[in-house]
Amino acid sequence: MRIHLVTMPWQPIELPSLQVGLLHALLDRTRPDDEVREFHGSLRWAEFLLERSKGALRPGDHVAVGSESIFDGLGDWVFSGVLYNDPEWGVAQLKEYAARRGTDISTATAMRVHAAEFIEESADAILDEAPDVVGFTTTFMQNVSSLALAAELKRRRPGLTVVFGGSNCDGPMGHALHRNHRFVDHVVRGEGEYALPALLTHIDAGTAPADVPGLCWWDGQESRANEESRRTVAPADIPSPDYDLWQQAVDASPVAEYVHPKLVVEGARGCWWGEKHHCTFCGLNGSAMTFRAKPGNRLWDEVDRLVRRHRILDIVTVDNIIDMAYFKDFLPLAAESRWDLRMHYEVKSNLTAEQLELLARAGSVHIQPGIESLSNRALDLMDKGVSGSRNIRTLRECENHSLTCSWNYLYGFPGETDQDYASVIDQMPALVHLQPPGGAHRIQLERFSPNFANPALGFPQRRPAEMYRHVYDLPEDQLADLVYLFDTPPAGIGGGTEARLKAAARDWYTGHPASTLVLEQPTGDETLLVHDRRHGWPRRTHRLTGWHAAALRHLEAGRTRSALHRLLTADGDPPTGAELDAWLRETVALGLLFDDGRSYVSLPTWHVPVRSVERAQAPDGTAGGASGTPDNGEKAAG
Amino acid sequence: MSPLPAPPTRTAPALPAGWVPHRIRGRLVTVDEPLRLGAGGRPAAEAVRFLRECQSHDLVVRWLPATDDPLFTGPAHEVAGTAGLLRHLPAPGPLPGEPAELTTWRERHAYGQLYHRRGPDFVTVMDRREPSAAARFTIDDPDLLAAFRTVQDPTAVAALDAVGREAVDLLAAERLARVTDGWAVALPPRIRRWPVPCTDI
Numbered sequence: 001m002r003i004h005l006v007t008m009p010w011q012p013i014e015l016p017s018l019q020v021g022l023l024h025a026l027l028d029r030t031r032p033d034d035e036v037r038e039f040h041g042s043l044r045w046a047e048f049l050l051e052r053s054k055g056a057l058r059p060g061d062h063v064a065v066g067s068e069s070i071f072d073g074l075g076d077w078v079f080s081g082v083l084y085n086d087p088e089w090g091v092a093q094l095k096e097y098a099a100r101r102g103t104d105i106s107t108a109t110a111m112r113v114h115a116a117e118f119i120e121e122s123a124d125a126i127l128d129e130a131p132d133v134v135g136f137t138t139t140f141m142q143n144v145s146s147l148a149l150a151a152e153l154k155r156r157r158p159g160l161t162v163v164f165g166g167s168n169c170d171g172p173m174g175h176a177l178h179r180n181h182r183f184v185d186h187v188v189r190g191e192g193e194y195a196l197p198a199l200l201t202h203i204d205a206g207t208a209p210a211d212v213p214g215l216c217w218w219d220g221q222e223s224r225a226n227e228e229s230r231r232t233v234a235p236a237d238i239p240s241p242d243y244d245l246w247q248q249a250v251d252a253s254p255v256a257e258y259v260h261p262k263l264v265v266e267g268a269r270g271c272w273w274g275e276k277h278h279c280t281f282c283g284l285n286g287s288a289m290t291f292r293a294k295p296g297n298r299l300w301d302e303v304d305r306l307v308r309r310h311r312i313l314d315i316v317t318v319d320n321i322i323d324m325a326y327f328k329d330f331l332p333l334a335a336e337s338r339w340d341l342r343m344h345y346e347v348k349s350n351l352t353a354e355q356l357e358l359l360a361r362a363g364s365v366h367i368q369p370g371i372e373s374l375s376n377r378a379l380d381l382m383d384k385g386v387s388g389s390r391n392i393r394t395l396r397e398c399e400n401h402s403l404t405c406s407w408n409y410l411y412g413f414p415g416e417t418d419q420d421y422a423s424v425i426d427q428m429p430a431l432v433h434l435q436p437p438g439g440a441h442r443i444q445l446e447r448f449s450p451n452f453a454n455p456a457l458g459f460p461q462r463r464p465a466e467m468y469r470h471v472y473d474l475p476e477d478q479l480a481d482l483v484y485l486f487d488t489p490p491a492g493i494g495g496g497t498e499a500r501l502k503a504a505a506r507d508w509y510t511g512h513p514a515s516t517l518v519l520e521q522p523t524g525d526e527t528l529l530v531h532d533r534r535h536g537w538p539r540r541t542h543r544l545t546g547w548h549a550a551a552l553r554h555l556e557a558g559r560t561r562s563a564l565h566r567l568l569t570a571d572g573d574p575p576t577g578a579e580l581d582a583w584l585r586e587t588v589a590l591g592l593l594f595d596d597g598r599s600y601v602s603l604p605t606w607h608v609p610v611r612s613v614e615r616a617q618a619p620d621g622t623a624g625g626a627s628g629t630p631d632n633g634e635k636a637a638g
Numbered sequence: 639m640s641p642l643p644a645p646p647t648r649t650a651p652a653l654p655a656g657w658v659p660h661r662i663r664g665r666l667v668t669v670d671e672p673l674r675l676g677a678g679g680r681p682a683a684e685a686v687r688f689l690r691e692c693q694s695h696d697l698v699v700r701w702l703p704a705t706d707d708p709l710f711t712g713p714a715h716e717v718a719g720t721a722g723l724l725r726h727l728p729a730p731g732p733l734p735g736e737p738a739e740l741t742t743w744r745e746r747h748a749y750g751q752l753y754h755r756r757g758p759d760f761v762t763v764m765d766r767r768e769p770s771a772a773a774r775f776t777i778d779d780p781d782l783l784a785a786f787r788t789v790q791d792p793t794a795v796a797a798l799d800a801v802g803r804e805a806v807d808l809l810a811a812e813r814l815a816r817v818t819d820g821w822a823v824a825l826p827p828r829i830r831r832w833p834v835p836c837t838d839i
């Protein structure tokens with residue numbers, strides 16, 4: 001059998017598709033007689049646009065449409081005219097939507113005129129190689145481009161078998177995708193490692209795949225959805241991806257000079273925190289929350305093999321949360337290699353300073369610690385399991401260890417009040433030397449999240465997000481099963497508090513590049529110096545001696561007032577309760593401490609990382625960096 | 639006194655000793671003598687290595703050029719050539735009457751314009767000294783890699799064998815090594831500290 005694995009726009013063009021790499025390796029192992037080919041449609045699309053637009057539409061433009069417009073659906077819309085065989089389909093809807101919201105649609109509009117021809121050429125290229133089965137993997141905004149190509153392939157060669165899989169096919173979404181698109185023969189829902197080989201066996205034999213868990217298939221004109229299995233794929237059965245054909249495609253591509261290829265690896269699936277305390281807004285893990293991780297030494301072997309094979313030192317991990325065991329095996333192995341890796345990892349925010357230091361030493365210099373908020377009440381409401389001061393500690397240690405920290409400020413949790421935000425917003429100017437949030441964003445209702453599953457949590461009214469109206473020509477009841485994001489009446493804060501939060505986050509972002517607040521302890525001296533060079537604050541050096549200096553150091557770990565008092569008493573030179581209260585008040589007012597309402601944490605850092613000047617040039621509070629590097633996997637969670 | 643956690647330390651960098659007299663305090667390095675980067679030969683190669691290692695360790699360097707050095711007195715195109723080649727290194731401090739190209743060096747210098755990264759049996763180089771002509775290199779040819787490693791330390795070209803000389807010529811043609819008066823030295827610092835955000839370089 002000849003099988004074609006396809007990844008369509010908007011797979012980030014500097015990354016191989018993990019799914020294609022995994023399935024290729026899986027098929028090589030389980031079906032050695034098959035011939036597996038790959039179609040890197042996203043890369044081809046970048047080439048196609050570059051050529052057709054005579055250099056006007058560049059690979060860098062993919063980020064704006066393909067990654068950053070995830071909440072406006074522009075990437076899907078680019079291909080919806082092809083899917084519905086009508087260049088005007090969805091155009092008026094999008095224009096009206098964009099005018100109302102102030103969304104820039106110029107790049108997407110310029111791209112859309114090329115979409116039909118691209119789909120035709122892609123179909124030519126794939127059919128030239130005479131596949132028996134074409135498998136599409138779809139995540140985020142890959143649905144419509146994939147459906148458009150699948151429809152064209154089936155129109156030209158009805159005997160071809162079309163299979164869909166990927167995150168967009170999880171649970172009810174997969175069934176809705178299947179039953180609304182007759183040209184999609186099968187949809188693999190959930191993980192593909194067991195289901196795909198089982199399906200291919202049925203295709204070989206010409207039998208009905210009624211026993212493949214989770215699979216959607218056509219029984220005559222009826223779309224059947226087999227019951228999904230509760231069995232998750234064991235780590236030992238998760239293959240190590242094969243990126244050889246991707247590398248060939250990149251090497252041959254004129255787009256190569258515009259992109260900085262990175263490797264994608266997977267250590268774990270599911271989330272160990274979410275197994276016990278599912279963060280109320282998070283739908284990231286789909287229907288498979290059970291945490292499973294490859295042993296650290298196996299993950300390192302994979303990284304070692306891929307780095308040597310592809311000569312690439314940039315690595316993106318797709319794990320929603322790092323396995324804490326990796327601090328004992330994987331990360332030390334990475335550190336011991338002494339290679340100059342640059343890895344991206346999603347971690348939990350309550351790591352210790354030592355763990356953050358190890359991440360830095362291991363080359364995991366870009367982390368996403370799921371900070372989400374600095375308000376204890378909001379963090380409690382979302383069941384995040386960290387406090388505001390703990391999050392501040394993480395931000396501070398990122399400065400000490402030169403770790404790039406990506407995060408967003410989330411709000412809109414049912415039950416939160418203006419009061420929960422007042423103190424945090426007031427204190428934000430003091431945080432300007434720490435890495436700012438990319439922006440402050442209202443949470444959206446995501447399928448698979450507790451907020452979605454349980455309307456009693458505060459979102460009883462919901463409907464498919466408005467953007468899907470310019471993406472799919474489907475009735476609302478079908479969209480309700482097909483899509484991932486939903487609109488709801490706003491919960492939590494709004495009005496003036498919302499505006500103040502957004503403005504404070506923006507000010508933090510713009511003030512950050514020139515701001516430092518650095519501790520110094522002259523040798524042999526008990527005096528602490530704090531050099532304040534923060535934007536918006538008087539330029540000065542604070543001198544702390546005696547118990548004041550000790551208190552500031554004790555509060556590096558974040559402590560309650562009474563815990564601090566106990567420590568100072570043990571030190572032997574305790575202040576009175578009134579003295580301590582006065583000092584805490586004054587030091588918070590000087591912006592040297594953050595008070596989350598339960599505990600205090602010191603803000604000065606011991607070190608300052610090299611600040612990239614480019615950050616200052618993108619002060620819109622929405623996107624970091626001016627290099628155009630898509631921050632793949634950037635999502636409001638982790 | 640209850641134990642306080644030790645402040646996070648940064649290990650003091652080992653800077654090349656001998657050729658460039660300097661003092662170091664915290665992250666600030668002060669070079670005690672004017673440098674002669676334009677004169678060529680071993681002293682210039684050693685000065686380049688010194689600045690390269692300072693850059694690699696993210697140190698701030700105060701240094702001045704010798705006012706009778708070709709980098710100060712030479713024809714504009716030569717000064718521009720050298721300053722353009724070394725733009726990724728800490729720039730000289732201002733001096734009255736300095737050539738405009740040295741002012742440009744100071745203004746255009748930024749962290750991470752040229753750097754190398756080490757992998758298992760290869761090295762990657764990112765070169766953004768000329769933003770309009772950014773280039774990435776992977777050095778994995780064994781001879782080229784060996785030469786790149788050798789010229790981390792200033793090396794007399796005459797001491798290399800034919801293969802080594804050819805490799806050094808290639809590195810120089812790609813502006814990854816500087817060869818003057820028979821002495822070669824590699825130009826890209828190893829990146830030891832990523833900036834924040836690390837994705838910007």
Ligand code: SF4
Binds near residue numbers: 273282284321637
């Ligand atoms: S937000 Fe992160 S920690 Fe929370 S459940 Fe989702 S993946 Fe797990």
